[in-house]
Amino acid sequence: MALTQHDIDREVTELQDAYDKARAGGAPAAHHPPRDYAPYRSSALRHPKQPLVAVHGDPETVELSGPAFGTTDVTALDNDLTKQHHGEPLGERITVSGRLLDGRGRPVRGQLVEVWQANASGRYAHQRDDHPAPLDPNFTGVGRVLTGDDGSYSFTTIKPGAYPWRNHANAWRPAHIHFSLFGDAFTQRLVTQMYFPNDPLFPYDPILRSVTDESARQRLIATYDHDLSQPEFSLGYRWDIVLDGPSATWIEEGR
């Protein structure tokens, strides 16, 4: 029999309580989700059981540098997901902007930001997405951009819809945009998801809840920013992204 939302909620609550108790006892904050998170069923066979092996970087360590991208890797239209077809996509047009920073608050310049998302009705333009919601012939849902000198990025898109999935009976993902980010070092690589404020589905989603630290969860949620909204055009959301992991410049500075 399929697990119910109630079953999942109970597991999520147990893990949340265990984390909160550990924190109260002085354990360090967990900024990332554990790879072994039972309420997200697909993680069961896809997480290592051995501890990670620590690599103490030196300037020769390959992972402390990373791939470079440039103007040939993007086109000027790639950050406007509403302009990829002859017509306008359906949905609520939005502007999503922010800055890409390293852990010291320094802008990550000229790096590649990639996004993908469902359309306004919660359907991906992916052959294996069989959610019976309409595809939009005017929306693919893929974009990319290079960050500016101040680490800034901006996308024009439409607000994605929530969608069902088969983790358990009546499982729904809150609306989100998938992000892929590169830093100056391969160690800083990040793939994550951005959420929209006040989504009623947050408490029920084992993917968001896998981030057990409440303030870390909040960092995945964009802020509505009226100054980013464009008159007669779009609603604005701000989302700054901070990369984890050391880079070669940190080593050189003798952190």
Added chain:
Amino acid sequence: MSEQSLMETNGTLPPTPSHTVGPFYGYALPFPDGGEIAPAGHPDTITVHGYVYDGAGDPIPDALLEFWQAAPDGSLTGAPGSLRRDPVTGGYYGRNGVDFTGFGRVPTDADGHYAVRTLPPGGAPYLSVCVFARGLLHHLFTRAYLDEPAGDTLLSGLEPARRETLLARAEADKHRTYRFDIHLQGDKETVFLAFD
């Protein structure tokens, strides 16, 4: 959230949490020639290929692998142009056939198999590999060593059976071809790395 509200008192920013790449990255992240890191037709080209397995020993058909490595001269600067785009059609040109970007990205196929063609790195003889998959909430790093350098502190610190998981093996019956499988879990679990 804004960066002001993120800044902690010690001058560092807490990181944005990772999330799984999910099942539907396939129309967004892979790109043509993603696994063709070596300039087209280069005589030194090697193939590195293998399978990605889960803890039940089943191949994973929806993993995404990224590769980063030194150029043959040992440089770690890379070069732009891995996913060169066509401004006329909005599609992909593919790589320019000349520059060595040091970066590759390939999804596993329906059999859980991947392959990249590249040039042997100068300096330390490994390709850095970053693994993403549906079901994997936070990516994993490993390394595919093309040979076993003396004095490598990572390899020398591992038990032989664990060390074995990082060694890409030359295949006797194939030209300049190395096999490197990745096991996310189980008896043959690959060694995954944390950087500090």
